[in-house]
Every structure is written in structure tokens, then in C-alpha cells.
């Protein structure tokens with residue numbers, strides 16, 4: 001029998017947490033043969049609701065779930081963690097300035113990064129979901145100097161999945177026929193979903209679509225603004241699809257990308273494609289044996305270059321802002 005994997009989830013009592021925990025416990029995060037122990041981290045006000053969720057998890061009698069513990073102290077929450085899903089964050093409220101948002105989140109992600117540094121397992125893998133995800137990941141990573149920087153990642157998989165779905169709908173293709181799509185940059189309205197290297201049943205996606213106006217005026221804004229459209233329709237933010245993307249992100253990181261395909265992950269830049277080193281930006285990556293690599297050598301056309309640069313510029317500004325606030 002395998003030793004259980006410790007999975008820490010922050011913001012466990014929130015909407016995304018509710019959609020996420022049951023799938024982790026049923027084996028979708030790591031594999032149907034991998035036992036897990038859940039460590040739920042909440043703020044004190046969230047503890048009672050987290051206990052309620054834990055009761056429901058108990059009631060599922062999941063064969064792979066070997067334990068649930070709930071904490072409001074990050075030092076305990078990340079103890080022995082092999083995988084950490086940082087979901088809880090301070091949302092932007094009406095009238096809030098960007099500086100206020102970044103400093104409120106700095107107050108969450110800096111101590112969490114430090115706690116990961118001091119208490120997590122040596123093989124820790126971190127996914128940040130809570131927004132602004134890329135910069136929150138940067139703050140946590142900077143606070144964890146003893147953990148290899150590449151273990152800190154930010155989620156752009158939901159954008160990736162949304163882009164595949166939109167492309168499938170437009171072309172009538174099956175989602176499973178779409179490969180090599182890329183999200184570049186920040187998980188924000190400036191993100192750039194790139195279909196120039198994507199394939200639909202083996203053919204170049206941009207050529208299949210053959211409609212630059214649709215790409216610029218419909219596809220890109222639809223993907224980038226999908227979150228707002230969900231709120232408008234549902235009266236609440238996307239939670240199940242965000243949780244699903246978090247599952248996909250970690251599952252792919254641990255279990256690998258399919259031959260001939262890649263995925264999108266927000267990861268510390270090594271300078272590839274002109275993205276300044278250290279910024280946590282989304283790239284096309286392949287995964288194998290629990291590690292990822294940036295896909296190299298893609299030809300970036302002018303249309304893509306301008307959009308990648310704009311999103312990376314926004315990331316650099318966020319980094320400068322958190323640096324000025326003393327958060328990194």
C-alpha cells in the first residue's frame with residue numbers, strides 16, 4: 001500500500017473549496033490509486049464551515065481519504081504538505097485600490113510562503129488559485145527561499161480550458177481534438193490565449209478558423225472576460241470550473257502531458273520568450289515525472305508578441321508594486 005499524499009487546501013470553506021475537496025478525496029487530483037490526507041486551512045471565522053465540509057467528506061466514505069485535519073495556523077496547515085492548493089484570498093471589493101488588494105493578499109501569502117518554507121515536505125508542489133494569482137504566487141515564492149522557485153505555480157488552466165471550449169464551439173471540433181493551445185501572461189483580462197500553434201485534429205487552428213477579426217474581437221475577449229459572464233449569468237462566481245481546472249493543473253503536473261500536447265501553467269520565468277526572469281507568467285509547458293519544461297522554439301508573430309508583452313508588462317507592474325510594499 002502506498003503512503004498517503006498530504007494535500008493542504010486553503011480557503012477550504014469557500015465556494016471553490018467546496019467544489020474541490022470532494023474531487024481530491026475521490027482520487028481525481030493525483031490518481032485513482034493514490035491515498036490522500038487532507039489538511040484544511042481556514043481563517044478563524046471559516047473554521048466552523050470547514051468542519052461542516054469535513055463532516056460531509058466523512059459521509060462520503062471515500063476509500064482513498066485517509067484523514068482530514070483542520071487548522072487556522074499556517075505553520076500547522078502546511079506541515080508535511082506534498083501538494084498545497086492556495087485558494088483562499090482577499091477578494092477585491094468595491095472601491096478598493098490595487099495597492100490595498102496587493103497588501104491585503106501579501107498579508108495572507110507571505111506568511112503562507114514562510115510556513116511552506118519551514119514546514120512542508122521536500123517535494124512540495126504549490127498551486128495558487130486565489131487572485132491576483134500570479135502575484136500572490138510570487139509573494140509566497142519569495143517568502144520561501146529554501147524551496148526551489150519552480151515549485152510555485154499559478155493557475156491559468158481555467159483560461160486554457162475555456163479557450164479550448166470556445167475554439168471547439170466555433171469550429172465544431174471535439175475538445176479532445178484540440179491540442180497545443182497556449183495561455184500566455186497574467187491570469188487577468190490581459191491574458192493572451194494563443195491559437196497560432198494550436199492544432200485541431202492535426203491541422204493548424206488559426207488556419208482552420210481563418211478569421212482574424214473573430215480571433216481579436218470575439219475569441220480573446222470572450223476567454224478573458226468569461227469569469228464576469230459567469231457571475232452575470234449565475235449570480236455567483238465560477239467555482240466548479242475553477243476547482244476542475246485546479247484538479248487538471250496538479251494532475252497534469254504530477255502525471256504528465258500527453259505525447260504531442262502541452263498545457264498552460266503560470267510558472268517562474270527563466271527568461272524564455274522575452275519574459276523577465278522571475279515573473280510568474282503563463283507559458284506553454286510539457287510535464288513529465290512530476291516536472292515541467294517550457295516548450296521552446298515557438299515562432300511568435302507580431303500579433304502575439306504585442307499581446308504577450310502587454311500582459312507581461314502588467315505582471316512587472318504588479319511585481320514592482322509588491323516590491324514597493326516590501327512584500328517580496
Ligand code: NDP
Nearest residue numbers: 010011013014015016041042046088089091130131238242
Ligand atoms: P472562492 O472560493 O469563490 O474563491 C477563492 C479565490 O479564488 C478568490 O481569490 C478568487 O478570486 C479566486 N479565483 C481564481 N479563479 C477563479 C475563478 N475562475 N472563479 C472564481 N474565483 C476564482 O471564494 P469564497 O469567498 O467562497 O471563499 C474563500 C474562502 O477563503 C473563505 O472561506 C475564507 O474564509 C477563506 N480564506 C482563507 C484564508 C486562509 O486560509 N488563510 C485567507 C483568506 C480567505 P476572485 O476574488 O478574483 O474571484
